[in-house]
Amino acid sequence: MQEKKSELKSAKQERVVLDIMSKLSETHPSFYYLSTIEIAVEIEKYIQASGQLSAEQSKLLAGLDRHGIQMMLSLHSN
Secondary structure, eight states: HHHHHHHHHHHHHHHHHHHHHHHHHHHHHTGGSSOHHHHHHHHHHHHHHTSSHHHHHHHHHHTTTHHHHHHHHHHHHH
16 A cells, blocks of 8 residues: 555656656756756756646656655656
């Protein structure tokens, strides 16, 4: 049961991170060409900026650092 909750949380986190990535790519013309770590840093900055996310999204992504984001992005690309 705990494993299912963890998988669900990870899937929700991934959806929010990919949504953020989409928003950032609209305003950052060369975003597509950045390295995974550079993208993770930009996403981390976006998450930390106040008012960018809903309360639910903020709670969901709390504790997710650039390394976690980078891992999520690299797993998503496969």
